Amino acid sequence: MAPFTHSYSEKVNVTNCDREPIHIIARAQAHGVILVCDKHSLKITQCSENVEELLGFELKGILSKKLSQVIPSAQAERLQQKISSNETLLPEEIQINDVKFFLIPHLSGENLIIDFEPFGESIDPILFQEQLTKILGELGNTGSIKEMCQQAVSLVKYLFDYDRVMMYHFDEEWNGEVVAEVREEGMESWLGLHYPATDIPKPAREIFMKQGVRIISDVNYRPSPIYPELSPINNEPLDISGSELRGVSPIHIEYLQNMKVGASLTAAIILNGKLWGLLACHHNSPKFINYHQRQSCKFLTQVLSNKLALKNTNTFLKKIKESEKIRKELVMQMNSIADIVAALVKYKPRFTDLIECSGGAIYRNGKICLSGSTPSEEEVMNLILNFLGDRKEKVFQTKSLKKVYAPAEVFKDKASGILSVRLGEEKQDYVIWFRTEATKSVSWGGNPEKNGYVKNGVEYLSPRKSFERWTQKVSGVAKAWESFDIEAAQNLRDSITHVVVKKQKDEIDDLNRNLSDANAELETFSYSVSHDLRAPLRGIDGYARILKDNYQEKLDAYGQNAINTILGSAEKMEELIEDILSYSKVGQTKLVKQVFSLQNLVEEIIASQSLETQYPKTKVNMNDLPKITGDRRMIKQLMANLLENAFKYSSGSQQPEVVIGCESVGGENIFYVKDNGIGFNPEHQDRIFDVFSRLAGEEYSGTGVGLAIAKRVVEKHEGSIWVETKPGLGSAFFFTLKEE
């Protein structure tokens, strides 16, 4: 059987390398055996071809056996028990044909996959203990992240003695940089070199996250195929991503061979659930470290991950504390200066002091205000209108704007990186921070662009052949924005929104206060004017009466008519003044609430205004009215106006009828006065409650103030009033009162 007759491989090209199916590579590394059983029956279903060489069982023969015929039956039984009770499967030491192995089991779907690994050098438990203590003791908390990584690589070199030990750190785009390194004398340094994301593609990164530590004991090994390739249980490729012995992707092998690496060990550094970097060890010749040693290495990377996470958290907290201090000062400035933009730009500290940047811009109410080194006003305006305005996210950040917004190429020296926050929902106001270009050059481990070859028009991924330092001039890239920068920007945005809302509220409160002062003044004014008008009016009326009584016969018909007109107008004016006075009185008088019978009140009004005598044709229909709580005098004005209107505007009907009643809807009393009179066009149903608003013609007397008084009374009682009407069919006025 040829070693490469797999459904995997061959098809990997530049565009799909991120999907290379490395988890189903059906091959084992040469130094151990992968054995697969049905997890229920423990019948052996698949096995790597090197089983004969390493365990002494013939391949075809082992495939008809049960696991208990290969390993001691007590151990097989223990495994079966753990599987059926869902317990974690742990590695064990095992002896087969007098040779010691590590048996490392795990489940993959319906399969139990067992790695048989050479025991390697036996490790004295005390030495192992010492290793762990050394790791704990020597991985310091102090110094920069780079210094911590340097300590870690030195320790790994000391413990496992690989020729080169490096720490890789990934950036946001998964390019790696060597941030720490220890190497044997004579080896060229790779410290500071960058590697493109394609060097460690996504599937490989996912497996690192899952497995933690991975060794390739011999880069030039002959892989041992798993036979049969597809699982007889379900006829599908076997997922061996959890296997310690999983064969290596041919692309990765070629990559390592090109690098002249003989063996490798790689361990994941995971921070807050994300792959932060890799501890990468290279050896010039084959090298194997056993399960226990790999556990020590895993322990080391976990300790380091925790320390790095702690360091990051501490830096984050320190930075946030610093920026909080500045934010609070900015808030004080915004509160004490009317113009928010000036408060952020013209005084110290400025908003640009909040975050490390070269300059910034604030866009508010259609105007731009720049601070520090920035693109021109027009360039910033275009950036907002043509780019930021179209984005959904409220916070946008990039270290290389030109990659997403081509016009930024022109001003990349001023603003390669931007961090922007949008203020408010409907209005598109922004605060933006800019960063200039940071690194002028990046050293790559070989030219990252020369890693493919073209065959039949498709570009295939072929590992780079040269890893020589290859320096690329990088333009338009700024220092990346950190999580604390983004947090500080968001906090400032919240503060600005808060201050703006508070200022708007204060303004509205001021306006309201002014408005109610003005209203009160107007009320007093109209009250006193109406009041003062009464005396001269009484004079006009009195003297006109004297003229009428004593000089009537001396005047001709025209003069007599004039006197009657004066008297009529004076009466009308008296009525008007009366109404205005009652209207302003309702506004100025405090409620004096009491419980009283509405029924009695209505009867009183009808009697006192002699409505029944004035309108003898009108039938009055009064349903039971309840006792209510309210200001009796005011409610009397309300009812009097509604009743008077109902009688007045139905007086011309054939059989005028006025109905007064109350309905309870959802526990609330709705009172009504209905008539079958002239009605009116409902489009005026709100307007008629305004002062001096009249629809009826001259044939109906009135001042247009009655319903305005009614509305005021109802509103004073925290209720509402409305009308349902149709021209010619009558009107129904409804109102509610808040009764407690």
Ligand code: ADP
């Ligand atoms: P007025 O002194 O003119 O009656 P109101 O403020 O009481 O003033 O009413 C305002 C206007 O609303 C009236 O001029 C009239 O056009 C209309 N209106 C009020 N009540 C009725 C009603 N019951 N039927 C028809 N129109 C009415």
